[in-house]
Every structure is written in C-alpha cells, then in structure tokens.
Amino acid sequence: MQIKESSTVYDVCIVGSGAGGGMAAKTLAEAGAKVALLEAGPMFDSAQGDMFKWPYQSPRRGANTHRPFGEFDAAFGGWEIEGEPYTRVAGTEFDWFRSRMLGGRTNHWGRISLRFGEKDFKRKSVDGLGDDWPISYADIKPYYDRIDKMIGVFGVNFDPSLGLVNEPDGHFLPPPKPRAYEMLVKKACDPLNIPVVPSRLSILTRPLGKRAACHYCSQCNRGCSTHSNFSSPSVLLPPALETGNVTLITNAMAREVLTNDEGLATGVSYISKDDNMEYTVRAKAVVLSASACETARLMLNSKSSRHPNGLGNSSGMVGKYLMDSTGGDLAGVFPQMMDGIPYNEDGVGGMHMYMPWWIDNQKAKLNFPRGYHIEIWGGKNMPSYGFLGGIQNYNAAFGAERPKGGGGYGTQLKNDYRSFYGAMVGFSGRGEPVALESNYCEIDPGVVDQWGIPVLRFNYKWSDYEILQAKHMQDTFEEIIDSMGGKLLWNKAGEESNYGLHAPGRIIHEVGVARMGKDAKKAPVNEYCQSFDCKNLFVADGASFVSMADKNPTWTILALSLRTSEYIIDQKKKGNI
Amino acid sequence: MEEPNKNGMDRRTSLKYMSGAAASLASLTWVGCETPEETAEVTEHKHAANEEMNISEADQKLMEQQFFTDHEMQTVTVLANLIIPADERSGNAADAGVPEFIEFMMKDQPWHQTGMRGGLRWLDIESMHQFEKSFFDLSEKQQKQILDQIAYPEIAKPEMSQGGNFFNNFRDFVATGFFTSKMGIEDLKYMGNTANVWKGSPQEVMDKLGVSYDDVDGYEFA
Numbered sequence: 126m127q128i129k130e131s132s133t134v135y136d137v138c139i140v141g142s143g144a145g146g147g148m149a150a151k152t153l154a155e156a157g158a159k160v161a162l163l164e165a166g167p168m169f170d171s172a173q174g175d176m177f178k179w180p181y182q183s184p185r186r187g188a189n190t191h192r193p194f195g196e197f198d199a200a201f202g203g204w205e206i207e208g209e210p211y212t213r214v215a216g217t218e219f220d221w222f223r224s225r226m227l228g229g230r231t232n233h234w235g236r237i238s239l240r241f242g243e244k245d246f247k248r249k250s251v252d253g254l255g256d257d258w259p260i261s262y263a264d265i266k267p268y269y270d271r272i273d274k275m276i277g278v279f280g281v282n283f284d285p286s287l288g289l290v291n292e293p294d295g296h297f298l299p300p301p302k303p304r305a306y307e308m309l310v311k312k313a314c315d316p317l318n319i320p321v322v323p324s325r326l327s328i329l330t331r332p333l334g335k336r337a338a339c340h341y342c343s344q345c346n347r348g349c350s351t352h353s354n355f356s357s358p359s360v361l362l363p364p365a366l367e368t369g370n371v372t373l374i375t376n377a378m379a380r381e382v383l384t385n386d387e388g389l390a391t392g393v394s395y396i397s398k399d400d401n402m403e404y405t406v407r408a409k410a411v412v413l414s415a416s417a418c419e420t421a422r423l424m425l426n427s428k429s430s431r432h433p434n435g436l437g438n439s440s441g442m443v444g445k446y447l448m449d450s451t452g453g454d455l456a457g458v459f460p461q462m463m464d465g466i467p468y469n470e471d472g473v474g475g476m477h478m479y480m481p482w483w484i485d486n487q488k489a490k491l492n493f494p495r496g497y498h499i500e501i502w503g504g505k506n507m508p509s510y511g512f513l514g515g516i517q518n519y520n521a522a523f524g525a526e527r528p529k530g531g532g533g534y535g536t537q538l539k540n541d542y543r544s545f546y547g548a549m550v551g552f553s554g555r556g557e558p559v560a561l562e563s564n565y566c567e568i569d570p571g572v573v574d575q576w577g578i579p580v581l582r583f584n585y586k587w588s589d590y591e592i593l594q595a596k597h598m599q600d601t602f603e604e605i606i607d608s609m610g611g612k613l614l615w616n617k618a619g620e621e622s623n624y625g626l627h628a629p630g631r632i633i634h635e636v637g638v639a640r641m642g643k644d645a646k647k648a649p650v651n652e653y654c655q656s657f658d659c660k661n662l663f664v665a666d667g668a669s670f671v672s673m674a675d676k677n678p679t680w681t682i683l684a685l686s687l688r689t690s691e692y693i694i695d696q697k698k699k700g701n702i
Numbered sequence: 703m704e705e706p707n708k709n710g711m712d713r714r715t716s717l718k719y720m721s722g723a724a725a726s727l728a729s730l731t732w733v734g735c736e737t738p739e740e741t742a743e744v745t746e747h748k749h750a751a752n753e754e755m756n757i758s759e760a761d762q763k764l765m766e767q768q769f770f771t772d773h774e775m776q777t778v779t780v781l782a783n784l785i786i787p788a789d790e791r792s793g794n795a796a797d798a799g800v801p802e803f804i805e806f807m808m809k810d811q812p813w814h815q816t817g818m819r820g821g822l823r824w825l826d827i828e829s830m831h832q833f834e835k836s837f838f839d840l841s842e843k844q845q846k847q848i849l850d851q852i853a854y855p856e857i858a859k860p861e862m863s864q865g866g867n868f869f870n871n872f873r874d875f876v877a878t879g880f881f882t883s884k885m886g887i888e889d890l891k892y893m894g895n896t897a898n899v900w901k902g903s904p905q906e907v908m909d910k911l912g913v914s915y916d917d918v919d920g921y922e923f924a
Contacts, residue, residue, distance in 0.1 A: 177895060180882035181799075182755045184765060184806045187882070281921050299924040302902030308913035315917075323921055330924035340897035466907050467891035472900045507895050512881045514874045517855050530856030532870065534785045534849050542877060546890050 128394070128403045135161040135372070137693070138393045138408035140379045140423065143229030144679050145414035145666035145686040147357030147365070152690035153412075154370040158697075161406045162365075163377040163395055165415075166201055166225030171232060171359050174199050174348020180509055188510040193222075195510065199232040199348045201225050204630070208575035212582040219447070219566075219583035220630035221418060227375060228357035229416065230633065231679070233346045235475050236354055237500070238278045238327040239676035240269050240684075242291035245557075248672045252486070252494045254590075255560040258671040259643045259652040262293065268684035270296060276355050276683070277333040280325030283481075287320050292481045298330045300477065301341075304470055306462060306504050306550050307478040313608040314480065319601070321501075324479040327355035327680075336360070343507070345474025354474065377404070380578055381427040382411050382662065388431030390662045396576045410693060410702055414665040414686065418447070418566050421638035421668060422581050424649070425568050435568075437656035443639050443649050444567050446560040447585060448673040450634040451497060452627040453595045453618070455602035456551030457611030460523045462504075463548045470505040470547070482556075482675050493593035497556025497675045499601070505547035513542055515615075520545065522612045549614060552605060554598035557675040559590045560637055564629070585629040595626035634678050636667030653692040654685060661702045665689050753884070761810075769808040769815065774822050776838045778804055781825070784845060785876045792889040800879035807875065814871075821868030828865060900924075 136158040139146045150162050175197040180186040187196045193203040202224040211221050224230040244251050246258040246265075273296035282294040300323035303311070311321035328345060329338045336359075337351040345354045352359035365371045376398035383392045383405060392407040413420040421444045427436035435443055482496030517532030520541045527533070533541070569582035599617050606613060618625030642648025645657035654669045656662040665686040667678050674681075696702045757765065770778060782795035782804070795801070808815050825848070829837040833844050840848070852858055852865040853873075880886045902923070908914060 179753060179884070179887070179895065181884050181887075182753060184755070184757065184761055184803070185810050186803060186878060188807070188810065190810050279924065284920065299922050301900050302915065302923040303918060305903035305907045305911050305913060308903075308908065308915070308917065309911050311917060312913050323918075323923075339900075341900040342895060342897060344895070461911055466904070466910060467893055468904055468907060469893040469896070469898060470903065471894035471898075505892060505894070508881045508887055508890060508892055510878055510882065511874075512878045514877070515870070516873070516877065517870055521856060529850070529854040532854045532856075532873070534853045534873070535787055535846075536789055538873075539786055539789065542881060543890060546881075546892075 126403065128405060130405045131407065133159075133372075133407065135159045135406065135408040136697075137161070137410045137412055138163065138406050139412045139414060139665075140393060141165075141229060141413070141415040141419070141666065142227050142362065142373075143224070143231050143357050143414065143416065143666070144682045146412070147228065147231070147361030148683050148686040149412050149414060149665045149690045150371055151361045151365040152687055153693065154365045154368040156694045158370060158694070160365075160371045161408060162371055162373045163379055163393060163406065164227050164373070164375045165378045165398075166227060166229075166375065168375050169199070169201070169227040169232060169358055171199065171228075171348035171352065171356050172350045174232075174350075176342060176344040176347040176350060178347075180507070186510045194233065194346060197344070197347045199226075199346060200230065209580075210572060210574060211580050212569045212572055214582060214584040217584045217586050218628045218630075219449075219585040220628055221581070221583065221635070222630065222633045223416065223419070228359075228362070231356040232348065232358070234679065235500075235677070236326040236328055236345055237475065237479075237677045238325050238355070238680045239498075239674075240293045240295060241265075241674045241676055241681050242293050244291045245672065245674035245676070248495070254494055255672050256640075256642070259641055264652075265681070265684050265688065266293070268687045269293070269680065272680065272683050272687065273297070276327055276360055277329045277331075277336070278325055278327045278355075278680075279323075279330045281323045283320075283322060287322070289320060289322075289481050289483070295325070297325070298333075300324065301330060301472050303477045304472060304504055306459075307476070307501055309459070309461070309609055310501055310550065310605065311478065313605055317604065317608060318483070319480055319499075319605070320483050321478050321480055324476045326473060326475050328473045328475070329353045330473075339473055341472055343471035343474045374406070378576060378578075379415065379423055380576070382413070382423060382436050384427065384429050384431060384436065384659065386431070388429070388659055390436070390659055410661040410663065410697075412663045412665050412689075412693070413668070417635045417638050417667040417670075418581055420664055420666055421566055422568070424639060426579055432658065437639070437649050437658045437662055439658045440646055440649055442647065445562050445565045446637040446640050446671075447564045447566055447583070447635060448558045448560055448637045448670070449585075449629045450632040450673060450675070450677075451556035451558055451587075451591045451594055452554065452632040453598040453602075453625040454551060454553045455599060455606065455617060455625070456503070456549055456614040457606035457609065458519050458523070458545060458549050458614055459609055459611040460548075461610065462550075463523060463544045465505065465547045468505075471507075476501045491597065493590050493597065494559060495557035495590070495594065495675065497554040497594060497598060499598075500553040500555060501550065502553065503550035508546070513545055516541060516545065519612060519614060550606075550609070550611070551614075552602040554595070554602070555632060555634075555675060555677070556591070556594050556598070557673055559588060560640075560672050561588060566638060583630075587623065587626060587629065592623045592626055595624040599624050634667070634673065636670035636673050636678050639664050639668035640671045641669045642671070654689040655692070663689050663693060764806060764809045767809055768805075770805055773836070773838065774819070775801060775805065777822050777825065777836075780838055780845070781872065782876045782879070784842075784849060785873055786880045792885050795876050795880050798880045798883035798885045800876055800883075803879035804875050817868065817871060821865070821872065824865050824868060
C-alpha cells in the first residue's frame with residue numbers, strides 16, 4: 126500500500142474546520158502562516174442550504190429519516206454514521222454526534238452565544254467540586270470582546286439589579302423584539318423572580334462588514350443565503366482562504382498525528398474519502414480542532430516510542446473528564462394562545478428571550494451544584510413533520526364542549542388543529558454537569574472503523590448532581606406553565622426517568638477530554654491549550670475545557686482558539702516552536 | 703454510489719452541495735446593505751425559491767415501489783378523509799395528498815409497516831364482526847360508528863385499545879400529511895418562511911395575550 130506524501134512543509138496543519146479550526150485557520154493565515162486545513166466531510170456553503178423550502182417539497186415532508194434534525198437541516202452526520210462506529214462500556218450511556226462537512230456543527234447549531242462568567246472558570250473555589258481553570262475570566266475577556274465584534278452577536282448587557290452576576294457584558298447588536306408569547310412567559314415569570322431577558326444569538330440584526338442583516342426567515346439551521354448568521358464557512362473560512370495561505374483539503378479523515386524521534390509533531394496522516402488513499406501532510410505545528418472526542422481519539426491513536434500512552438498523554442488524562450450539558454424539556458398548551466391571530470411570527474432562527482440561571486445555589490441551599498439556563502420555544506412555526514402529534518392527549522382540555530373526550534375525527538378535529546396551531550410554548554433546560562474522572566472516552570481495544578482506525582469507547586454516567594438538577598428543571602417548568610395558565614402537553618418526568626434528563630451526548634456539547642491545567646501530571650495541555658509533552662501540538666476545540674458552564678460552548682471555543690492561535694504566532698516569533 | 707451514502711444523501715444531492723460549494727466558496731456572494739429594512743428587500747436569495755418537489759434518485763425508487771394493496775389504499779383514503787374532511791376553508795385529506803404521503807412513509811421508515819398493515823386489518827375484522835363488511839364497504843354512518851369506538855381514548859372500551867392505538871398513530875400521520883401540504887399550510891394561515899423585517903408582534907396579538915412591550919421598555923431593540 127502506498128502512502129502519498131507531499132513535499133510541502135506547512136507551518137501549521139489544522140484538523141477540523143468548525144468553530145475552533147475555522148478561527149485558527151483565519152488567525153494563523155492572516156498572520157502569514159502557511160496552513161493545511163483538513164476536514165473529514167465535503168465542501169459546504171450555507172448559501173446552498175435548503176432554506177425557504179416548504180415541507181411539501183419533500184415526499185417525506187421533511188421527516189428526520191436521514192438527518193436527526195429533519196431533512197432540511199444543514200448537518201451532514203448525526204449520532205450514528207455508517208462505517209464510523211463507537212462503543213460504550215456496559216451499563217453506561219453516551220451518544221456521540223459527529224458533523225462531517227465544512228464548518229462542522231457551526232452550520233446547524235442554535236447560535237446561542239454565551240460567554241462563560243467569572244464563576245464558570247472557578248467552580249471548585251465556589252462549590253468544592255471539580256477543578257478551577259488555570260485562567261480566569263479576565264484572561265479571556267479581551268478575546269470574547271473581539272469575537273463579539275468580529276462575528277456579530279445580538280443581546281443586551283443586563284441591568285445589575287437583575288443580579289445576573291455570572292453573565293458577563295458583551296458588545297451586542299440590538300436584539301429582536303420579543304414575540305408576544307415570550308412576553309407572556311416574562312409576565313408569568315416576573316412574580317416568580319425568574320428573569321426573562323433578551324437572548325444572545327450570533328445572528329446579525331444589523332449589517333456587519335460584507336454580511337447583510339437577517340431577513341428573519343427563521344431557518345438558521347438550514348443554512349443562510351446571506352451569511353447573516355454565524356457559521357465557520359460563512360464568517361471565518363472566507364477571509365482565511367482569501368489570504369491565499371490556506372490549503373483546504375476536504376473529505377480528509379485524519380488517522381494520526383505523526384511525530385519524530387524528539388517526540389515533536391511533524392504532520393498528520395489521513396485517508397482521503399475521495400480516492401480511499403492514504404496521505405500525509407507535513408507541518409511544523411499541529412492544531413487539533415476535530416471536536417473534543419475526535420481530538421482525544423487522534424491523540425490516543427498517535428502512539429510512538431516517545432508517546433507510548435498516546436500523544437500528549439503522559440498525564441493519562443486524555444479522554445477523562447468528558448462532559449455534556451444536562452438537558453430537560455417540558456411544554457404546555459395555553460388557552461389564551463388558541464385561535465391565534467394570523468401573522469408572521471418567525472423572527473430569527475431561535476428564541477428572542479431566554480432565562481439565564483438565576484439562583485445562588487449556596488444561599489438557596491439547593492441540593493445540587495451549578496445551574497441551568499432555560500430556552501423558550503413555541504408559537505406559530507412553519508407546520509412540519511409531526512404536526513400537533515398526539516392531539517388526543519390535550520384537545521379535550523380546552524375549547525368547545527367535547528362530549529366524547531380527547532381525540533376524535535372529522536370537522537371538530539379539523540377545527541381543533543386550527544385552534545391549537547401556535548398555542549404551545551416549550552421550555553428546555555441546558556445545564557452544567559460536574560466534571561468527573563469516571564466519565565471518559567478511551568480507545569476500544571477490539572473495534573476499528575471502516576478505515577481501520579481504532580474507535581472510541583465511552584463510559585459516562587450521570588451523577589446525582591445532574592439528576593437533581595433535572596428534577597429542579599421539571600419543577601420549574603411546571604411552575605411556569607401553571608403560572609401562565611397552561612396545561613402540560615405531556616406528563617412531567619419523574620424519578621423513573623431521571624426526571625427527563627437526556628442521555629449524555631444528546632445536547633451535543635461534549636467537552637473536556639484534554640483539559641487545560643498548570644500541572645502536567647493532571648492535565649494534558651497548558652493554559653494556552655499547548656501539549657505539555659509535545660510543544661508544537663495544540664488543541665483548539667472543546668477538549669481543553671476544565672468545566673462546562675450551563676452555557677453553550679461555542680463562544681468559548683472561539684475565544685480559546687483565537688487566544689491559542691495568537692500564542693502560536695508569538696511562540697513562533699520567539700523561536701520556541 | 704447508487705445507494706444513499708451514510709449521510710442519507712443520494713449522489714445527486716451530495717453532488718449538488720459539493721459542486722455548489724466548490725464553485726462559490728472562492729467567491730462567496732456577499733450582499734452589502736445599508737439598513738436592515740433595505741436588506742430584506744434587496745437580498746439576493748440564491749436558494750431555490752420555487753415550490754418544485756426535488757425528488758432524489760433514491761426517493762424516486764421508493765416512490766416506484768408499492769406497499770399498500772389496492773384495498774389497503776382505498777381504506778387509507780376513506781379513513782384519512784373521515785379524519786380530515788373537506789369544509790368551507792379547505793379540501794379533504796386526499797385532496798392534500800395524504801394517502802400518497804402515508805404510502806411513502808411506509809417505505810421511507812419501514813418500522814411503521816407492521817403497525818399500519820396490522821391496524822388496517824384490525825379495522826376490517828372489526829367491521830366484519832359488527833357489519834359483515836370490510837371497513838371500506840361500510841356506509842359512512844357505519845364507518846363513523848366504528849370510529850366512535852376507537853377515536854376517543856378517554857371513553858374507548860378496553861377491548862378496543864389496539865384499534866385505538868392504531869387510530870392515534872394514523873391520525874398523527876393524517877395531520878402531518880394534511881397540514882404540511884400547501885393546502886394545509888394555507889388553511890392554518892401560516893404567513894412566514896419569507897424575507898421580512900421583524901418589528902415585534904402586532905398590538906392586537908399583544909392585547910389578546912394581555913401583554914405589553916412597556917414591560918421591556920428598558921431595552922433597545924433592532
């Protein structure tokens with residue numbers, strides 16, 4: 126078998142083109158570095174997405190037969206990909222979402238763009254659990270500031286009287302006005318002392334640079350013809366490519382990081398999905414931004430005499446402290462929203478208002494650490510696959526006299542569908558887990574993928590911390606729905622189902638498997654996401670997280686990647702790498 | 703490459719994405735605008751703004767296969783039309799293409815097949831027991847007498863629970879099929895999926911819910 130080796134030696138080889146890899150490619154290329162950018166999936170431009178399609182343009186009406194978030198979603202990939210298996214230790218759960226496309230998961234995510242706050246970097250100091258980060262909010266704030274301005278994010282700085290001390294200020298575009306039903310949520314939550322505030326999404330409400338403002342079609346997850354929302358191929362990769370310094374190689378599935386006798390990284394080997402051949406890219410430094418677990422997999426699969434435990438894993442901590450956000454949901458149907466007045470309620474592709482975590486656990490003496498934010502959804506969305514499913518469970522609760530109970534058929538049912546359309550509001554909690562060494566991924570000794578690359582085996586169990594947090598979510602959602610005068614759309618989850626806590630991996634926020642630290646014995650990378658064992662190896666995705674806030678990780682991945690990329694430039698200038 | 707690949711994308715779809723992306727990535731079509739109001743009107747939408755149905759090769763193959771027997775398809779059609787009949791505002795389920803949609807889903811998601819086929823048979827057997835004819839051959843009055851026994855879970859007798867479960871699932875299919883059709887979306891008066899400028903909910907909507915933007919007047923909105 127022949128391995129094709131290029132004679133070019135790049136300054137940097139970056140694996141992965143999502144938030145972390147896109148930011149690294151842009152930053153390094155603009156500084157003049159010659160960059161090879163490997164992406165395991167095909168090319169993608171969000172202008173080519175299926176936005177503005179109608180469900181009836183699909184024979185399956187947009188069902189999720191082939192894509193987990195429906196046929197028109199921009200994600201190529203999912204929790205299961207044929208030929209790319211993974212395994213789980215018996216009795217444990219983890220569902221691993223992979224995006225295989227240029228830009229990765231930035232193409233279809235919710236664009237919720239939240240900074241980690243001061244407490245989020247120092248959780249051990251706050252509650253004694255897990256570890257503090259080696260950096261503080263002050264270290265990363267300048268990078269958040271620059272990203273806000275570079276990419277664009279709407280929101281507001283919160284009034285200090287709200288007491289949201291762990292939700293830092295930012296540089297915000299004006300947020301869209303709340304939808305009427307979001308104001309209904311706020312009205313019910315004000316007396317409960319739950320703040321309902323403008324959300325923070327990386328969608329342009331004003332033009333920025335060459336990008337137009339949002340045109341409010343609400344289909345951000347499908348792509349954006351005007352690049353008004355943030356995705357790596359819309360915002361980061363074009364300027365990177367315009368420098369002429371980036372060689373983009375798609376359909377390139379990385380196999381391992383290559384090292385020399387001194388233990389330094391010399392490049393990356395990969396399989397081209399185009400011709401099924403093996404290639405190597407030579408580079409003076411390697412940045413892994415393949416998504417947290419894929420980055421850990423690459424490190425663990427890159428064994429050599431100098432790195433017998435996997436590259437950069439003398440600590441034994443690569444793969445350990447895996448985290449995903451907690452998640453729980455509940456929805457209600459609201460009589461005052463029934464028979465709604467027709468109007469275009471789409472807005473941006475996501476919530477206009479949300480609820481940041483509002484409780485001081487210590488003072489309130491809650492029986493769980495950390496917290497969660499609440500996302501609001503509902504209203505007059507585009508009718509889609511699954512439209513008002515299970516109507517028999519709620520259509521007897523409100524409205525006209527129904528002598529026969531819920532369900533039905535005929536004219537009465539048809540009118541029920543019309544009445545109930547747009548009358549639902551749902552709540553999703555997304556919260557912080559505690560980092561545990563016992564939650565990890567490792568190389569399965571017996572299983573390889575279709576290219577012969579050893580696969581990951583996951584071991585993840587929620588602890589009582591997360592389960593009790595999920596119970597608090599369900600109780601809170603029910604209280605809000607009651608206060609709004611609604612009826613639960615399905616039964617509140619109880620103890621038998623961990624209070625509706627989703628399986629680890631379902632919220633798609635996996636982080637932490639090559640965490641940063643000050644001690645090389647306890648952490649694989651330093652505070653600049655540089656390997657302690659291999660000084661020209663860096664991670665630039667969620668792998669370096671020490672803890673996972675209740676916030677979505679993307680804004681922090683971007684900030685850390687920018688910081689790491691500038692550190693690489695600095696170290697290069699100093700001749701250290 | 704004849705079969706759908708692991709992402710479920712058929713060759714034509716993936717080629718469409720790849721060629722489109724390859725051509726446009728080097729020179730992404732930026733749209734420069736001064737104000738958001740202007741943006742909404744002048745934005746050049748490169749997506750397919752038409753309403754054609756794009757059938758992939760893989761989907762075409764599914765459509766050429768037949769799952770329902772002729773009798774089953776007749777039953778599906780009459781049952782769907784009983785669930786969503788025509789009225790002054792829109793047509794019935796068959797007018798919206800619901801039977802064809804259900805037929806497609808049986809092949810697209812084959813795990814529905816047993817429950818669907820078995821449920822239709824259950825319906826016929828029950829009709830035979832009560833009226834000595836299959837469901838399709840009953841009078842509309844008799845058909846509704848059967849439905850009255852399975853369509854309302856709260857009052858259905860325990861011995862009808864299998865029929866009730868089938869009916870719940872079937873009703874969900876009919877609702878999706880009807881209300882995701884062009885006819886159904888117009889019936890619901892959904893007005894979105896179009897470029898516009900969001901200025902908040904109309905006053906009459908706010909009034910109906912008893913809420914006011916005065917409660918957020920401390921914020922500056924777009």
